[in-house]
Amino acid sequence: MLKLKIIVVDRTRSSFLKEGESFYLERLRKYVQVEWIEVKPAKIKKGRPEEQILSTEGEAIARKLAPRDYMVPLDRSGHEFDSEQLAAWLDRLSTNMGGWVSFIIGGPLGLSKELLDRADKVFSLSRLTLTHEMSRLLLLEQLYRACTILRGEKYHK
Template structure:
């Protein structure tokens, strides 16, 4: 199994980097994980929010593996429990999708082209999370899903 996480923006603070590194390390026992960061575009320098979102969108699309099943993180996406996420990832694997990409967009969302490329959308609820925290939560939930699917102790 291979998971690609495409994120707009870089992690700056050490604690975010450390948290992501820890879950990426833990996931290494279950799957290959590739985190791809694309530049966060300043709307003031890009000619507005729409132009910035389109530039970020082009970079996101370029960073996605060509054959990946793409899951966009979005508030309006489907909410899943940890068990349901584990079952969904297992189902995708059984159906031959061994390359799954998650997309975490920028602060102004993602372009229509990125939404069109997404095979499904996942929501962590109606709350708004900072993108750094969303990345940590995503990696932890993928790790938890792997543990659940193998019946290993972690998920309580």
């Protein structure tokens, strides 16, 4: 069984997005083992360099990763899949992996260059800039869609 770890910076504040996350997490857990991890965001203060904020958040994220995790941060510069390609890629990972596939979504400033450089694969949901909260919901929906594709279920058309 595929094991997914979804590591996000901060909690979701928008109630409609929280509802969507809960909806898709519940559905996704019927297919795969899922661990949802929220890390505390670094304080954004006037005059504090962005690199320092991203580095602090990157260290907090790294503490949630196990050595065997396959690290997949989300960044708009990453690799784009269509839904069928994502399903096939996850299927290959589930066959060849012993650890967790860890998807990582940064906060409002994104993710540090160091974290992106350490990635096994950088993934993009879209070339569009998305809020970090919206990205969480879109990722969950696409992971759920991939699972239904692999099972031949009617959700994906």
